[in-house]
Amino acid sequence: MTSATAPAPARAAGAGEPTGPAGLAGLAGDGGPGGIFDELSKREVRRAALTAVAVPGYQVPFGSREMPVARGWGSGGLQVTLALAGPDDRLKVIDQGEDAGVNAANLRRLITGEVGAEEVTDTRAATVVQSRHRIPETRMRAGQVLVLQVPVPEPLRAVESDMTEQRRMHAEADYAKIWVSLYEDLVRNGVITQAAGYPCLVNGRYVISPTPIPRFDVPKLDGADHLTLFGAGREKRIYAVPPHTRVEPLAFDDVPFQVEHTPGAACAHCGGDGTYLVEEPAADGSVRWLCSDTDFCSRNRPEGDEQ
Amino acid sequence: MTATAVTAAALSVEGLGKIYGDPGPASLPGTGPAHGTPISPATGAVVACWDVSFHVAPGEALGVIGESGSGKSTVLRCVAGDERATAGTARLADGADVLSLDDTARRRLRVDRLSVVYQDPAAGLDLDISAGGNVAERLTAAGWRDFGRIRARAAELLERTEVPLERMDHVVRDFSGGMRQRVQIAKALANDPPVLLLDEPTTGLDASVAAGVLDLLRGLLEELGVAAVVVSHDFAVVEALTRRVVVMQHGRIVEAGLTDQLLEDPQHPYSQRLVAAARG
Numbered sequence: 001m002t003s004a005t006a007p008a009p010a011r012a013a014g015a016g017e018p019t020g021p022a023g024l025a026g027l028a029g030d031g032g033p034g035g036i037f038d039e040l041s042k043r044e045v046r047r048a049a050l051t052a053v054a055v056p057g058y059q060v061p062f063g064s065r066e067m068p069v070a071r072g073w074g075s076g077g078l079q080v081t082l083a084l085a086g087p088d089d090r091l092k093v094i095d096q097g098e099d100a101g102v103n104a105a106n107l108r109r110l111i112t113g114e115v116g117a118e119e120v121t122d123t124r125a126a127t128v129v130q131s132r133h134r135i136p137e138t139r140m141r142a143g144q145v146l147v148l149q150v151p152v153p154e155p156l157r158a159v160e161s162d163m164t165e166q167r168r169m170h171a172e173a174d175y176a177k178i179w180v181s182l183y184e185d186l187v188r189n190g191v192i193t194q195a196a197g198y199p200c201l202v203n204g205r206y207v208i209s210p211t212p213i214p215r216f217d218v219p220k221l222d223g224a225d226h227l228t229l230f231g232a233g234r235e236k237r238i239y240a241v242p243p244h245t246r247v248e249p250l251a252f253d254d255v256p257f258q259v260e261h262t263p264g265a266a267c268a269h270c271g272g273d274g275t276y277l278v279e280e281p282a283a284d285g286s287v288r289w290l291c292s293d294t295d296f297c298s299r300n301r302p303e304g305d306e307q
Numbered sequence: 308m309t310a311t312a313v314t315a316a317a318l319s320v321e322g323l324g325k326i327y328g329d330p331g332p333a334s335l336p337g338t339g340p341a342h343g344t345p346i347s348p349a350t351g352a353v354v355a356c357w358d359v360s361f362h363v364a365p366g367e368a369l370g371v372i373g374e375s376g377s378g379k380s381t382v383l384r385c386v387a388g389d390e391r392a393t394a395g396t397a398r399l400a401d402g403a404d405v406l407s408l409d410d411t412a413r414r415r416l417r418v419d420r421l422s423v424v425y426q427d428p429a430a431g432l433d434l435d436i437s438a439g440g441n442v443a444e445r446l447t448a449a450g451w452r453d454f455g456r457i458r459a460r461a462a463e464l465l466e467r468t469e470v471p472l473e474r475m476d477h478v479v480r481d482f483s484g485g486m487r488q489r490v491q492i493a494k495a496l497a498n499d500p501p502v503l504l505l506d507e508p509t510t511g512l513d514a515s516v517a518a519g520v521l522d523l524l525r526g527l528l529e530e531l532g533v534a535a536v537v538v539s540h541d542f543a544v545v546e547a548l549t550r551r552v553v554v555m556q557h558g559r560i561v562e563a564g565l566t567d568q569l570l571e572d573p574q575h576p577y578s579q580r581l582v583a584a585a586r587g
Contacts, residue, residue, distance in 0.1 A: 171411075172411050172414065174414070174448070176444050176445075176447045176448035177433075177444065179443070179444075179447035179452075180433075180436060180440050180441075180443050180444045180447060183439075183440055183443045183447070183454065183457065184436055184437060184440045186454060187437060187439065187440070187476050188476070252452055252453060252454035252457075253452045253453045253454075254453050254454050254455050254456075255454045
């Protein structure tokens with residue numbers, strides 16, 4: 001279980017600061033450019049999101065607008081959050097589980113500058129959480145909304161390149177080719193190697209790609225109390241897992257679904273071994289493990305651990 | 308044709324027709340063997356096949372023979388659901404007319420009720436996945452969810468079609484033409500379909516490999532009790548696999564009969580020419 005893109009410099013920048021909103025405001029600077037998303041566009045996103053909630057797992061097309069971030073860098077999640085959040089909201093944005101990541105800080109500044117929401121890092125205090133790669137370790141509760149920035153929404157893309165055929169397969173719930181890809185994975189590697197975007201059947205009907213969260217976070221979607229909205233800006237799709245919806249990772253009866261786990265690994269700060277851990281290499285070649293979710297970790301550290 | 312006879316057949320095709328172009332009755336006069344063309348002089352439409360009827364009982368194999376362009380493959384594609392027929396019915400054992408089903412229902416039939424083996428293995432296989440994976444696709448489509456059982460069933464089928472088991476996990480693209488065809492046959496048989504359609508199953512193969520595949524098919528057809536339709540331009544294939552045969556020319560059936568009788572004593576001039584050509 002590794003994460004090659006865990007941004008070590010960003011962690012170092014956040015390390016000396018208190019992790020509260022004031023410290024983050026210093027990092028992020030003032031609000032970004034205003035007027036980046038007009039009301040009609042917001043309405044369109046809301047309509048797509050409502051459809052997505054009504055048909056769990058169905059990818060709803062929407063007119064993805066140009067955003068002041070590159071497509072594929074969170075433009076979909078950004079549009080969903082901009083359409084959803086208002087001045088009364090408390091917004092948390094994470095990248096790889098980290099509030100202080102460069103991408104997370106910039107998106108948070110952009111959104112709060114536009115809609116006037118309050119910045120928070122505590123998952124428990126947030127009303128809207130925008131995330132890339134993770135679902136927070138703290139169980140989200142009813143009323144909270146998780147917005148995921150999705151790079152590749154189509155679970156069939158790896159097995160079928162023809163978009164017309166992909167739509168037909170969704171319409172007929174014809175997912176044999178995904179099962180074959182799992183079969184091939186098992187035959188070639190002896191284990192299921194697909195980590196992010198593990199195919200899941202939502203509400204017994206549509207298969208989704210819960211990208212880009214790791215397999216570790218997939219069980220958190222099943223029967224969740226919160227609403228999860230997936231926004232794919234480049235691919236112009238929005239889909240949803242409403243609260244209390246069945247989300248079943250596709251798995252053979254005799255090869256149970258398993259989440260990532262490294263025996264013996266525990267967070268160097270909080271000592272937790274039940275969280276999603278990332279590997280941090282040191283200069284001398286050794287590695288240590290750290291919680292990917294910095295907010296959760298900081299609340300579980302022993303007294304005096306300021307790192 | 309009585310109702311009981313219809314239900315006894317695994318596949319009953321009645322009055323099947325396919326017209327490319329104006330599908331109206333004006334396209335029919337002036338086409339067919341009597342006029343020496345399938346193209347309508349009035350509308351320019353191509354009457355690829357018309358008024359084609361045949362019945363296949365469980366465990367029986369029927370040959371459909373004719374030269375290129377005679378409409379035999381069109382008949383097969385219409386029954387298989389790759390094309391929409393203009394007229395006629397095609398009923399399976401339960402009496403339901405598959406030609407009237409929507410595309411979704413027709414694709415479902417292909418999972419476990421009606422399989423096709425194409426001339427080109429690439430048409431029936433995904434060349435970039437393993438031989439076992441290709442068979443697994445049919446099994447998972449039919450709801451199989453146990454990895455061990457899927458493996459065992461795929462191995463059983465590949466063994467039956469004489470694909471070496473050590474090659475079960477190799478991608479099909481690395482296989483020879485004959486081996487690909489054997490994998491395609493294994494996939495087609497995955498869910499024990501009652502009806503099997505074979506479109507020129509050995510045409511792309513060299514003579515010795517074709518003979519091997521033919522031997523295999525003959526054994527399987529005898530053993531499985533499947534109702535088979537074998538479309539071919541090659542009398543040797545039809546002779547090896549089938550007891551009954553229909554001869555097609557310019558989109559119409561010109562003669563039907565027992566395969567060995569028709570080969571010995573063809574009545575229609577076109578059949579006589581075909582047999583003469585095959586006998587050298």
